[in-house]
Structure formats: structure tokens, C-alpha cells
Amino acid sequence: MPSPAETPRNETTNGSRATGSELVRFDKVTKRFGDVTVLDQLDFSVDTGKHVTLIGPSGSGKTTILRLLMTLLTPEEGTIKVDGDYLTHQERNGRLVKPSEGHVREVRKKIGMVFQHFNLFPNMRVLRNVMEAPVHVLGLSKDEAEQRAKQLIELVGLSEQLDKYPSQLSGGQQQRVAIARALAMRPQVLLLDEVTSALDPELVAGVLDVLRDIAVSTDITMLVVTHEMSFARDISDSVLMFDRGKIVESGSPDKIFSEPEHDRTKEFLSTVL
Numbered sequence: 341m342p343s344p345a346e347t348p349r350n351e352t353t354n355g356s357r358a359t360g361s362e363l364v365r366f367d368k369v370t371k372r373f374g375d376v377t378v379l380d381q382l383d384f385s386v387d388t389g390k391h392v393t394l395i396g397p398s399g400s401g402k403t404t405i406l407r408l409l410m411t412l413l414t415p416e417e418g419t420i421k422v423d424g425d426y427l428t429h430q431e432r433n434g435r436l437v438k439p440s441e442g443h444v445r446e447v448r449k450k451i452g453m454v455f456q457h458f459n460l461f462p463n464m465r466v467l468r469n470v471m472e473a474p475v476h477v478l479g480l481s482k483d484e485a486e487q488r489a490k491q492l493i494e495l496v497g498l499s500e501q502l503d504k505y506p507s508q509l510s511g512g513q514q515q516r517v518a519i520a521r522a523l524a525m526r527p528q529v530l531l532l533d534e535v536t537s538a539l540d541p542e543l544v545a546g547v548l549d550v551l552r553d554i555a556v557s558t559d560i561t562m563l564v565v566t567h568e569m570s571f572a573r574d575i576s577d578s579v580l581m582f583d584r585g586k587i588v589e590s591g592s593p594d595k596i597f598s599e600p601e602h603d604r605t606k607e608f609l610s611t612v613l
């Protein structure tokens with residue numbers, strides 16, 4: 341079994357068509373709930389292989405962005421592209437139309453998400469939790485899925501726990517299984533929404549260490565929402581500061597955390613640093 345450091349950089353993902361270019365693009369995306377505008381004509385992109393962190397106060401729209409990418413929500417206006425394909429539309433005869441379910445399913449396969457509450461299958465042991473979707477959704481053989489699952493379970497440091505049920509694991513261990521399960525689908529982009537915020541404080545570091553390993557040892561693109569600012573500083577290529585559904589300021593972690601320009605960023609950081 342390879343250690344995390346030895347895991348080939350191209351092993352985790354399907355391999356992107358668009359190396360070195362935009363993997364995710366939001367173009368003038370507006371999301372409203374009733375008459376409340378939560379995202380307002382939002383433009384941003386994430387390049388292939390980069391780690392981008394979204395920070396900002398509660399209610400600023402961070403989770404909404406990830407839920408749009410998971411197609412749990414649809415935008416009222418604008419377009420979202422993943423690896424060059426429209427996620428929320430489909431091109432037909434040069435026009436953008438409502439996408440078919442099959443089109444959405446195909447594009448969605450490029451995206452994996454880990455939630456705050458890990459939502460493991462309670463009736464399945466660790467190994468089966470990680471193998472289940474690759475077998476049933478990707479159509480992998482059981483042998484291939486098992487081999488792959490064992491590698492990923494090793495990557496998250498749980499090789500000793502293959503036969504445990506989720507209820508027999510700590511919250512931090514369960515979250516590490518959830519990370520392995522998301523990676524098992526070989527997404528091109530991994531979405532992480534405050535994945536340590538439901539954990540007891542002593543379990544946070546172990547999960548963040550696993551994510552740091554994944555960030556350095558694989559080529560996966562990451563879009564991360566976190567309140568763990570030192571983690572964000574370590575793993576991010578860039579940081580986007582949100583307020584009320586708009587990007588207030590963006591840049592390298594050094595710039596955002598050490599020399600923020602906007603008062604809103606300074607004020608927010610003073611509450612979390």
C-alpha cells in the first residue's frame with residue numbers, strides 16, 4: 341500500500357480535460373430564496389489542481405455556492421461550468437437549454453463533497469461505506485472497488501478500522517471515512533464544507549492533517565469552506581472573502597490574512613483569528 345506521500349499525484353481523480361485551466365466557473369450567478377438575494381451576479385473560477393478557500397461571515401453564501409455545485413440548488417440567473425461543461429444548462433444547437441437528468445448526472449460525477457455531518461451508511465462497515473458508490477454508481481468491479489477503497493482508507497489512516505461500523509468510530513474517524521468515500525468516486529473537485537466544525541476539539545487536528553496530506557499528495561482540486569484559518573493559510577492557493585453573496589476581496593493567503601485591504605475582511609478576521 342502506498343503511503344500518502346507515495347500516492348501518485350494523478351491517482352485520485354479521473355484526470356481533467358482542462359489541465360492548468362478553469363475547472364469550475366461561475367458566471368453572473370444569482371441565487372435567491374424568495375425575495376432575498378443570497379448570491380448576487382457572482383463571478384469566480386477555480387483552476388485545475390488549485391485549492392481555493394471561501395471565508396466570510398455566517399449567511400454570506402458560502403454553503404449556497406457548494407450546494408449549487410452539488411445541484412442541490414439551482415441558480416435563478418447565470419451559468420456554472422465544470423471542466424468546460426455546463427452544469428445547470430445544456431448546449432443544444434448553439435443555445436443554452438434546461439439540462440437533461442443524464443447530462444447533470446455526468447457533470448455531477450466530477451464533483452465530490454464532504455459535509456459537516458458525515459452521513460455515513462450506518463448499517464455498513466467502513467470498507468463497504470467506501471466501496472458502495474463506486475460499485476453501484478461508477479460500475480467498478482467489487483475487486484477493483486475494494487482495492488481502491490483500501491488504499492483510500494489507508495490514506496486517511498484507518499486501515500485498522502475496516503470492519504467497524506460507523507457507530508464504533510469517533511467523530512473524527514467517521515469524518516475521515518467520509519473523506520475516503522468522497523475520494524473513492526474519483527471526483528475532479530472536492531468540496532469541503534466546515535468538515536471539522538461538528539467535531540470535538542481534540543479530533544479536529546487529525547482530520548485537518550488528513551486533508552493536508554491529500555492536498556499535497558494528490559492532484560485534486562479543492563473548494564473549501566472553513567473557519568480553521570491556519571489550515572486555510574496552509575493549504576490554500578487563494579482565498580475568497582465573501583460578504584452578502586459577493587466577493588469582497590481575494591488573493592493569496594498571505595495577502596488576505598496578513599495584509600487585508602478591506603475593512604470588512606479586517607473586521608471578519610479579527611473575530612476568527
Ligand SMILES: Nc1ncnc2c1ncn2[C@@H]1O[C@H](COP(=O)(O)OP(=O)(O)OP(=O)(O)O)[C@@H](O)[C@H]1O
Pocket residue numbers: 373378396397398399400401402403404405
Ligand atoms: N433553503 C433556504 N431557504 C431560504 N433561505 C436560505 C436557504 N438556504 C440558505 N438560505 C439563506 O441564504 C443565506 C446564505 O446561506 P449560506 O448557508 O450559504 O451561508 P454560509 O455563508 O454558509 O453561512 P455559515 O457560515 O453560517 O454556514 C442565509 O441568509 C440563509 O439564511
Ligand SMILES: [Mg+2]
Pocket residue numbers: 402403404
Ligand atoms: Mg455554511
